[in-house]
Amino acid sequence: MSGAINYVSCGLLWVALLLRLPDLIRRWVDPSLRAIVGVLGFASLCFLFGAPPTVALINRVTGVPNLAAPLTYGAITAYSAALLILIACWRGGPSMRRTTRNWIYGYAAVLVGIAVLFALGNAADERRTDFDTYYAMTPWVAEMVVLYLLAHLTAVTVSALWALRWARERELRQRPWLRASLLTIGVGTVISAGYSSSKLIAVVARWSGRHWAVLGTSIPPLCAGLGAMLTVVGVLLPMVGHQLSAWCDFVRLAPLDSVLDPVLRERALRVERPRSPLLWGTWRRSTILNGLREIETHLDKRLYDDVHDAELKRLQIPGPRGGRERTAYEEAAAVAWAATIAAAAQRSALPPLKPFSESLPVPLPRDPKALVLIADAVKRSEREARTPAPGPARAGSA
Numbered sequence: 410m411s412g413a414i415n416y417v418s419c420g421l422l423w424v425a426l427l428l429r430l431p432d433l434i435r436r437w438v439d440p441s442l443r444a445i446v447g448v449l450g451f452a453s454l455c456f457l458f459g460a461p462p463t464v465a466l467i468n469r470v471t472g473v474p475n476l477a478a479p480l481t482y483g484a485i486t487a488y489s490a491a492l493l494i495l496i497a498c499w500r501g502g503p504s505m506r507r508t509t510r511n512w513i514y515g516y517a518a519v520l521v522g523i524a525v526l527f528a529l530g531n532a533a534d535e536r537r538t539d540f541d542t543y544y545a546m547t548p549w550v551a552e553m554v555v556l557y558l559l560a561h562l563t564a565v566t567v568s569a570l571w572a573l574r575w576a577r578e579r580e581l582r583q584r585p586w587l588r589a590s591l592l593t594i595g596v597g598t599v600i601s602a603g604y605s606s607s608k609l610i611a612v613v614a615r616w617s618g619r620h621w622a623v624l625g626t627s628i629p630p631l632c633a634g635l636g637a638m639l640t641v642v643g644v645l646l647p648m649v650g651h652q653l654s655a656w657c658d659f660v661r662l663a664p665l666d667s668v669l670d671p672v673l674r675e676r677a678l679r680v681e682r683p684r685s686p687l688l689w690g691t692w693r694r695s696t697i698l699n700g701l702r703e704i705e706t707h708l709d710k711r712l713y714d715d716v717h718d719a720e721l722k723r724l725q726i727p728g729p730r731g732g733r734e735r736t737a738y739e740e741a742a743a744v745a746w747a748a749t750i751a752a753a754a755q756r757s758a759l760p761p762l763k764p765f766s767e768s769l770p771v772p773l774p775r776d777p778k779a780l781v782l783i784a785d786a787v788k789r790s791e792r793e794a795r796t797p798a799p800g801p802a803r804a805g806s807a
Contacts, residue, residue, distance in 0.1 A: 415460035418638065422453035425645060440509065441498035447491035448644050452637050454484035459633070464537045474535045479527040482557040483520050489564030490516035492640065496571045496594070499587070519560045526553035541608050542625035545615035554612060562605040565636075569598040572643075586650025593643030601636030604629045655690030658781055662693050664791065665784035668751050669700030676703060694777060700754075701773055707753035708773075717745035743782035746774055747790060750783065 426449040433446050457463055458481040467477040494509045530549030532540075541558075544550040573595035575581070581588040611625035673679040678699045683692055720741035774780055 412460040412462045414634065415456045415463075418634065419453045419456040419460075422449050422456070422641060425449050425641070426453065429648075441495060444491055444495035444498050445644055448488065448495055449641065451484050451488035451491055452641055455481065455488055455633070455637065458484055459630075461537045465535075468535055475532040475540060478532070478536075478540045479523050479553070482523050482553070486516055486519050486523065486557055486560050486564075488637075489561050489568075492568050492594075492598070492644075493564050493571075495644065496568055496575075496591075500571070500575060516560065516564075519556060522556050523553055526550065526556065539622070539626050542611050542615050542620070542622070545612040551612070555609070558605040558609050558612070562602060562609070565598040565601045565605070569595050569602065572598065586647050586654070589650070590643045590646035593646060594640050595643075597636045597639030597641075597643055599636075600632055600639065603632035604636065607632065652687055656686065657690075658777060659690040659693050661781050662690075662697060662784045664788040665697055665747075665750070665780065666693055668754050668787055669697060669704075672703055672754055672757055673700050678703060694780060697780060698775060701750070704750070704753040704757045705773060707756045708749050709752060709756075712752055713745045713749045716748045717741055720744045739779075739782060740786070743779070743786040744790075746779075746783045747786035751787065751790075 426446065429442070429446055429449065433442055436442055458467070458477055464477040464481075467480065468474055490512055493512045497505055497508045497512070526549045530544070530547055530551075530553065532544055532547065532550050534543070536543045541554045544554065572591040576588050576591035576595060581591070607624045607628045611621050614621045614624070670679075673696060679696055680692070682689065721738070724737045724741060774783060
């Protein structure tokens with residue numbers, strides 16, 4: 410991989426890292442956020458230290474031949490460990506802390522081993538692209554190469570197994586962005602395994618007197634670059650997905666916001682919209698919840714029940730079930746809520762009336778998905794109200 414591609418990749422990763430740093434400062438205690446920053450930071454160092462011009466610069470400035478090699482191997486090892494820790498944090502569970510602690514201790518030992526073996530070995534001849542195979546027969550240096558390659562292969566293999574196995578679980582059907590992230594990480598780590606696998610094969614070939622230059626110098630950079638970029642994209646997908654979902658919610662919640670607008674304006678509940686578009690979805694959802702709390706005493710249980718039963722009858726669904734029936738039941742509840750909220754908003758604008766004493770059959774909707782379904786139902790009912798009903802055909806019309 411050329412130095413230009415390395416530097417462009419490194420720069421893109423630094424941009425992503427800068428975007429995540431404010432969150433890290435605010436939520437330093439979040440282990441998954443620390444792991445994301447670690448993945449981005451160490452991945453950028455892998456590209457930076459692996460570029461041939463950087464290798465030459467480090468060796469020349471420090472005066473230590475091939476010092477860039479253990480630095481690059483250390484960055485690759487730390488990146489591999491950070492990815493493992495990230496997936497473990499996403500997965501969670503009672504053993505998460507113990508698992509992450511074990512990986513940290515294990516890969517810290519690998520980093521120490523790389524430094525010690527390089528110091529004990531003799532790598533006097535500078536090699537910018539074929540260090541692994543050139544020193545495959547050199548005492549201590551060869552052990553260092555095998556150590557970091559095995560550590561990398563272990564990390565990407567375990568990461569691929571964890572990510573792909575978790576992505577197949579049924580619970581992730583409701584979390585499409587996380588599922589897409591895990592699949593992307595799984596594919597990226599499988600490709601990254603080609604980096605250490607091909608180098609290991611080339612090193613073993615050198616032990617047997619063969620020199621397979623393609624496996625040692627040509628294939629590994631391609632696997633490392635493509636695999637790392639896919640993996641980083643997978644790491645960032647949940648964040649991007651969250652922002653896109655929030656923006657889509659902002660747009661889809663507009664009809665419900667419009668229904669509650671008179672109440673919000675009359676009672677000064679509408680706060681100023683934030684400048685950042687990334688916060689608009691949260692702002693609109695909070696505004697809607699303020700309006701719903703204000704009209705809660707005007708919600709008509711009988712209206713809700715009538716509309717709900719009529720919608721279930723129209724859909725021919727007797728009650729909540731699994732699969733498609735459950736989705737239809739949620740839609741029926743959304744239609745009932747849309748009618749009830751619209752009536753309550755109008756009723757709240759009238760002179761003071763006695764509130765409804767009966768409680769509603771379900772709690773006031775607060776879940777983002779439920780609010781979006783209600784907003785869709787409001788939009789649909791408004792569209793149907795604007796559509797004129799077909800009248801009787803005129804006499805004599807053809």
